[in-house]
Amino acid sequence: MMxxxxxxxxxxxxxxxxxxxxxxxxxxxxxxVVVITDKDSDEHVERWQFV
Structure with missing residues (x-):
């Protein structure tokens, strides 16, 4: 957990x-939808979708 x-x-x-x-x-x-993106690489690190 972060x-x-x-x-x-x-x-x-x-x-x-x-x-x-x-x-x-x-x-x-x-x-x-919550997306955590790496600041340097712009790569999506985590993605959650709540419906």
């Missing part, structure tokens, strides 16, 4: 999760 020690990253993810919660509760989104 975890960030950077407080700015944690705050950013918390903000995103709060918005996603609002969208899912109000049925404004039906699918979410």
């Amino acid at each position: 975890m960030s020690a950077d407080d700015q990253v944690k705050a950013y993810i918390k903000k995103i999760m709060s918005q996603l919660s609002k969208w899912t509760q109000s049925s404004k989104i039906s699918k979410l």
Whole structure:
């Protein structure tokens, strides 16, 4: 499991999760795709799709 020690990253993810919660509760989104991309190679390292 990857975890960030950077407080700015944690705050950013918390903000995103709060918005996603609002969208899912109000049925404004039906699918979410999360992609982690390597900064140097631009290669997709991880990809998750939630329906």
